[in-house]
Amino acid sequence: MISTSDTSTMKQPRDFPFGGVVGVGVDPLYRWLSENEPVSRIRLKYGEDAWLVTRHADVQTVLRSPSFSRAMAAGRDVPRGTAEDFSTGMVSMDPPDHTRLRSLVSAPFTRSSVAQLSNRVAEIAEELVDRIADGNEPFDVAEMFSIPLTLTLICEVLGVPYEDRAQFRRWAEDGMADDADEDAAMKLWQYHNDLLVRRREDPADDLLSFIATEGHAQGIDDVELAMLAMTVLVAGYLSAGTQLPTMIYVLLTRPELRQQLLDRPEIMPTAVDELIRWIPLEVHGAPPRYAAEDVELSGTLVRAGDALIASTTAANRDPRVFTNPEEIDLTRQHNPHLGFGAGAHYCLGAQLAKAELEIGLRSLLGRFPDLRLAVPEEEVGWKHNYLTRGVQKLPVTWK
Numbered sequence: 456m457i458s459t460s461d462t463s464t465m466k467q468p469r470d471f472p473f474g475g476v477v478g479v480g481v482d483p484l485y486r487w488l489s490e491n492e493p494v495s496r497i498r499l500k501y502g503e504d505a506w507l508v509t510r511h512a513d514v515q516t517v518l519r520s521p522s523f524s525r526a527m528a529a530g531r532d533v534p535r536g537t538a539e540d541f542s543t544g545m546v547s548m549d550p551p552d553h554t555r556l557r558s559l560v561s562a563p564f565t566r567s568s569v570a571q572l573s574n575r576v577a578e579i580a581e582e583l584v585d586r587i588a589d590g591n592e593p594f595d596v597a598e599m600f601s602i603p604l605t606l607t608l609i610c611e612v613l614g615v616p617y618e619d620r621a622q623f624r625r626w627a628e629d630g631m632a633d634d635a636d637e638d639a640a641m642k643l644w645q646y647h648n649d650l651l652v653r654r655r656e657d658p659a660d661d662l663l664s665f666i667a668t669e670g671h672a673q674g675i676d677d678v679e680l681a682m683l684a685m686t687v688l689v690a691g692y693l694s695a696g697t698q699l700p701t702m703i704y705v706l707l708t709r710p711e712l713r714q715q716l717l718d719r720p721e722i723m724p725t726a727v728d729e730l731i732r733w734i735p736l737e738v739h740g741a742p743p744r745y746a747a748e749d750v751e752l753s754g755t756l757v758r759a760g761d762a763l764i765a766s767t768t769a770a771n772r773d774p775r776v777f778t779n780p781e782e783i784d785l786t787r788q789h790n791p792h793l794g795f796g797a798g799a800h801y802c803l804g805a806q807l808a809k810a811e812l813e814i815g816l817r818s819l820l821g822r823f824p825d826l827r828l829a830v831p832e833e834e835v836g837w838k839h840n841y842l843t844r845g846v847q848k849l850p851v852t853w854k
């Protein structure tokens with residue numbers, strides 16, 4: 456039987472995100488919903504109610520099908536966890552506008568470009584582990600290793616001065632907090648706009664110069680171009696920089712997995728994919744989509760104009776697709792996870808992220824095979840006011 460989105464028959468929405476689970480835990484309600492109510496009503500802290508979509512097949516449909524739009528979020532009271540609405544720029548557009556902007560920044564992130572960048576990733580990772588080996592114990596994996604690795608890389612690709620990092624990180628992280636600081640987001644935009652103006656006058660061999668000159672030649676306005684540069688910078692260091700310490704946490708708290716990676720380093724590519732599948736990174740699900748027409752999903756009729764949140768966390772644990780989904784199998788072969796999304800907005804930096812994660816894990820575990828937590832597992836602090844989940848700090852020791 457088809458249920459409908461007619462408000463008279465709608466159930467009371469559940470508060471979202473579901474409470475109670477911290478760290479890398481996944482609330483069992485996701486599994487229950489996937490079995491019993493795969494398209495269900497939710498209410499976020501801000502904005503209108505939405506449908507939460509939990510089955511892998513439906514999540515793929517929402518992310519891939521032109522029947523679901525990001526652009527329709529414009530002017531709506533978008534369901535969100537932060538006071539600020541981030542529905543602007545490339546991430547909030549539909550093709551062909553989206554395609555036009557995305558193609559301006561895609562060249563450095565293709566498989567072949569990343570194959571060349573990998574040497575640089577390895578060099579930076581080696582410099583960082585050298586510095587750590589010469590420094591004090593314990594050290595924080597996030598601040599001493601993963602953020603500098605991912606940030607140096609994306610700064611070099613874009614041509615953003617690395618020495619400005621203290622300032623732009625503060626703007627980026629304050630601008631995206633639950634109680635988002637609009638002023639910080641504005642300063643970050645202004646910073647990128649100034650860089651683009653300078654590059655247009657004096658181009659260099661970097662992505663900012665390409666955005667500044669080519670984007671301008673195509674008639675794309677400066678507001679949009681600075682937003683694009685800013686998106687690449689923030690997406691470029693924050694997700695991978697957050698995910699790497701969580702992966703280390705998972706490996707150090709499950710010594711059999713760490714040993715398996717040390718004994719069989721050749722499984723690193725499947726291991727990284729599996730950890731991306733298993734670790735719940737997003738807090739509020741994928742950015743909301745709106746139905747452009749009436750669509751039926753797993754027996755529920757979603758009406759044109761309804762908001763939907765596709766849960767990649769739930770999809771990545773769907774037993775219809777993954778054998779033993781709760782288990783971490785570092786050699787998993789069939790792994791069509793949605794950790795990098797799907798469709799038009801599929802992560803631009805997925806290849807780079809995988810290279811950073813594989814090389815980063817190999818360098819750290821290779822140099823410090825006795826790496827272990829410097830605090831009891833329960834004392835590791837988790838960020839709870841950001842869009843993505845991750846450790847606040849990961850203090851580790853190696854001697």
Ligand code: HEM
Nearest residue numbers: 545546690691694695698741794795796800802803804808
């Ligand atoms: C482990 C690391 C990463 C994860 C898990 C991740 C995840 C994602 C996901 C799920 C999306 C899709 C959001 C949506 O459906 O609307 C996305 C989009 C995006 N990612 Fe990543 N990402 C990672 C690293 C990176 C890196 C290194 C870059 C560097 C360029 C990057 C740049 C982007 C950009 C620009 C978008 C927006 C794409 C668009 O709207 O067309 N990401 N990422």
